[in-house]
Amino acid sequence: MMIWLVMIVSFLLVPVTAQAELTVIYDSGNTQPIAPFLEVFESADEIQQQRPVPTKPQLGAADPEAWLPIQSPGLTPGFVQARSHERPFARPFFLIGSDARSRQWLKNHRDRLKEIGAVGMLVQADTREDLQATANLSGGLSIMPASASDIAKALGISHYPVLISAHGIEQ
Secondary structure (H helix, E strand, O other), rough: OHHHHHHHHHHHHHHHHHHOOOOOOOOOOOOOHHHHHHHHHHHHHHHHHHHOOOOOOOHHHHHHHHHOOEEEOOOEOOOOOOEOOOOOOOOOOEEEOOHHHHHHHHHHHHHHHHHOOOOOEEEEEEEHHHHHHHHHHOOOOOEOOOOHHHHHHHHOEEEEEEEEOOOOEOO
C-alpha cells in the first residue's frame, strides 16, 4: 500500500516541476521572440512539399554552371595605380576576370603569385569556358569564383586584375 502511495505522489509532483517558471540568467535587452525564426522552417517545409521531384541530380555548389555568371558590379578590367593601404592582410590575394587583360596578367605574374602564397578571386566570368580557361592558366594557384564588389568598395578599387597584399595594392 505504501508503494502505491509513493507512486501516486510521485506522479502528481512531476507536472508541478515541469511547469516551473523560466529563470532568465541574462537579458541584454535585445531579446527577440523565436516565432519568426520558426516560421522560416515552416514555410521551407511548405515549399519543399510543393516542389516537383527533380529528374536529374542537383549538384548545388559542386556544379560550375550554378556559379555563372560571376559578376562584380563596380569592377571592370583596367589600369590600377599602385598605392599603399592601411589594412594588414594576413595573406596576399588577387582579383582577376576572364577577360584577355586578366589572362595575360595572370600568365605574367603567376610565378610571383605562387612565391608569395597569394590566393585569387575570379570576379567575372560568363561561361563554363571562362572558368576552364582560368583554371588552365592558374598553374596550381588557388582561384575561387566570387563577387568582389564589397572588397573593391572597401579598398577603393574599381579595376582588375589587381594584387592586394600587406604592403599595398598593385597591378
